[in-house]
Amino acid sequence: xxxxxxPEDQVNVAEGNPLTVKCTYSVSxxxxxxxYVQYPNRGLQFLLKYIxxxxxxxxxxxxxAEFNKSQTSFHLKKPSALVSDSALYFxxxxxxxxxxxxxxxxxxxxxLQVKP
Amino acid sequence: EAQVTQNPRYLITVTGKxxxxxxxxxxxxxxxxxxxxxxGLGLRQIYYSMNVEVTDKGDVPxxxxxxxxxxxxxxxxxxxxxxxxxSLYFCASKVKGLSSYEQYFGPGTRLTVT
Numbered sequence: 001x002x003x004x005x006x007p008e009d010q011v012n013v014a015e016g017n018p019l020t021v022k023c024t025y026s027v028s029x030x031x032x033x034x035x036y037v038q039y040p041n042r043g044l045q046f047l048l049k050y051i052x053x054x055x056x057x058x059x060x061x062x063x064x065a066e067f068n069k070s071q072t073s074f075h076l077k078k079p080s081a082l083v084s085d086s087a088l089y090f091x092x093x094x095x096x097x098x099x100x101x102x103x104x105x106x107x108x109x110x111x112l113q114v115k116p
Numbered sequence: 117e118a119q120v121t122q123n124p125r126y127l128i129t130v131t132g133k134x135x136x137x138x139x140x141x142x143x144x145x146x147x148x149x150x151x152x153x154x155x156g157l158g159l160r161q162i163y164y165s166m167n168v169e170v171t172d173k174g175d176v177p178x179x180x181x182x183x184x185x186x187x188x189x190x191x192x193x194x195x196x197x198x199x200x201x202x203s204l205y206f207c208a209s210k211v212k213g214l215s216s217y218e219q220y221f222g223p224g225t226r227l228t229v230t
Contacts, residue, residue: 004158032217034217036221041223041224042223042224043120043206043221043222043223043224044159044206044208044221045221046218046219046220049217049218051217090158090159092159094217102147102149102164102166102210102212102219103149103161103164103174103175104159104161104219106151106158106159106160107158108156108157108158109158
């Protein structure tokens with residue numbers, strides 16, 4: 001079965017420092033991977049995706065993610081964190097097993113706390 | 117502005133009282149979906165719709181109904197809500213097709229069933 005794991009419930013980082021939010025996945029075929037961010041009282045916003053091609057993908061707000069097939073990971077990164085990056089982050093994988101259902105399988109979410 | 121809207125945003129109700137959460141999108145998307153978000157579980161799909169009059173169950177459909185009579189609207193119906201349906205609900209939409217990846221989410225509806 002397809003699954004996504006985010007091993008950290010919360011990540012704390014000081015403003016200006018690099019940040020990493022971890023994600024590992026399990027899929028039967030080629031993974032389509034996504035990161036979404038949820039700010040308080042808001043819906044999920046798309047950050048970036050990996051479908052094919054370069055292992056390092058760049059997204060919105062200065063975020064990037066590195067796809068590592070051998071480690072089945074898709075960690076979210078940012079070189080210099082901002083206080084405004086504090087939010088709940090979800091990793092998701094496209095359900096390829098059901099072809100065109102469009103279903104996203106989400107991880108549990110990781111709260112990012114950036115302190116001034 | 118391209119968006120997905122949901123109403124109401126917050127709802128407190130009692131067990132057994134039928135309710136409907138509306139979802140509407142203005143992007144002419146064929147695909148729409150409902151998710152529920154629970155702490156420690158992420159988002160789980162309830163129902164989805166590939167187009168008008170075409171709906172199917174997701175991972176957690178029990179206790180829910182949907183309808184898709186118009187392309188822009190995809191209401192979620194709880195015929196007899198129970199406390200275990202207390203959750204944060206999100207509607208999402210996207211263009212149909214394998215080559216379309218980004219889903220657009222509504223702001224969420226926080227439902228409490230007492």
